[in-house]
Amino acid sequence: MKRSWLTSAALVAALAAAPAVAQETIKIGGIAPLSPPGGVQTGESLRDGMRIAVEELNAAGGVMGKQIELIVEDTSGVPEKGVAAFERLASKEQVVAVTGSAHSAVCSAVGPVAEKYGTAFIAGECWSDSVTAAQIPEVFRITVANSLVYSVAADWVKEAGFKHVAVISENSDWGFGIIDVFEKNLKDTGAKVTSFTAERTVSDFTPQLLQLKRSDPQPDLIVAGFTGSNLLLMLRQAYDLGVAPSKNTAIFAAGADVLEPEFWNVMGDDGVYVIGNPAGLPGKPDTPLSRSFAKAYEDAYGRPANAVAMEGYDGVMVIAEAIKAAGSADREAIQDALRKLQWDGTRGKIYFPQTAEPKWKFQQWPEVPIFVIQYSKPNQTPAESEILWPRAQATTDSLLLQP
Known part of the structure; x- marks a missing residue:
């Protein structure tokens, strides 16, 4: 009897630990900053893009005859919370793969956790080279690297x-x-690069901005390298102090929050002439998928789609495509299929080269569309703004619109 009881207990334990393929649904995990101090709106755009993908897949019958179940965990943009979120998804929820994140520090922190559980992680909106430079086999990236x-x-x-x-x-x-x-790219051009750094929780940039205003010569371009609401605060303060955008100084917002409608809530008409750098624009490429996603997203959430939402959608879809190609929701089979994947997403054909050098190119989608845009009218969406660069897709003859 005792031996029979142990066998039954072992069977129960084995069933509890079985991968999601043995369940009624196929579970896909998502991680995103959905509370401060993370970039909440960026996280919501990622999550909502994921939701559109799942709704589309399930409406078409699911994958391998099973419905997709999306489980999204909040990271607050904090590495420790990101690690805990990934741990829960991989162990307790038994997801077959994870996508999302935002905040490079979170993506870098969860890479070793993905390796520990043998669970593919499709990183979105994490731009630090280190995310893929670690060359963790489970980590793939569908957005840009800094380099x-x-x-x-x-x-x-x-x-x-x-x-x-x-x-x-x-x-x-x-x-x-x-x-x-x-600094590296402008080294031999004669251009001067001045830099300041601060904690990502800083919300008053007056000292740095006033120092730039008093400098001689004043900078002709300021790069705002913050995320979340603090990026918008820096832009607001730069305008209110008469620093930028102005006749003498342009301002380039590196964070994704400049792509959201909340940018205009903070800046009002003063947001005209601010420059952004999206890793994708709805309608470019102008494909049926790009158009249908943009419409579905706006219908569902009452706000225009942007590059971050497209990343959320594409992240879920490449996992689904890998499952289809493998004919299995086994975690290792998904990774093998991802390495061979070529899928036409909302922003172009996604694939993951196994390039060894430079290190950041490992399993990095190399053809992410990159734009330099500038708002020319109040309340524009990124897709309505002027494209300054690359020149082949520019919508204006000018390389810079000035007040």
């Missing part, structure tokens, strides 16, 4: 002829990466 996006931005800076670039960034992997890439 990719800011080298493009630096090309625009060089072409536009800026001579004194000032970077005010948060002291994170992402923030330091912004400074590093601009």
Whole structure:
């Protein structure tokens, strides 16, 4: 009897630990900053993009005949909370893969957890090179790396002829990466790069901005390397102090919050001439999928889709496509399929090269569309703004619109 009881107990334990493929639904995990100090609106856009993907998949019959169940955990943009969230998803919820995040420090922190559980992590809106440079086999990225996006931005800076670039960034992997890439790419151009760093919780940028206002010469471009509501506060303060955007100084917002409607709530008409750097624009490429996603997102949430929402959608979809290709929701099979994947997403054909050098290119989608945009009218969406760069897709002859 005792032996029979142990066998039954072992069977129960085995069933409890069985992967999600044995369940009635296939569970996909999501992580995002949904509470402060994280960039809440960025997190909500990621999550809502994921939801549109799941609704679309389930309306079409699911994957392998099973409905997709999305479980999203809040990271608050804090690495320790991100690790705990990933642990819960991988162990307790038994998800087959995870997507999302925002905040590079969170993405970097959860990489080893993804490796521990053998669970693919599709990183979105985490730009630090370190996320993929760690070359963890379970980590894939569907947004840009700092070295990719800011080298493009630096090309625009060089072409536009800026001579004194000032970077005010948060002291994170992402923030330091912004400074590093601009310094490297502008090293031989004669342009001066001045940099300041601060805790990402700082909300008063008056000292740094006044120092720039008093400098001689004043910077002709300020790069605002913060995320969340503090990015918007910096932009507001820069305008109120008469620093930028102005006739003499342009301002380039590196954080994704400049792409959200809340940007206009904070800035009002003063947001005109602010520059952004989205890793994707709805309608570019102009494909049926890009159009249908943008419509579904706006119908569902009453706000325009942007690059972050597109990343949330694409993250779930590449997991679903990998499951279809593998014919299995086994975690290892999903990873193998992701390495062979070529899927036309909302922003182009997504694939993950196994490039070894430079290290950040490992399982990094290399063709993320990158734009430098500038608002020319109040309340524009990113898709309605002027594209300054790349020149092949520019909507204006000018490299910079000035007040």
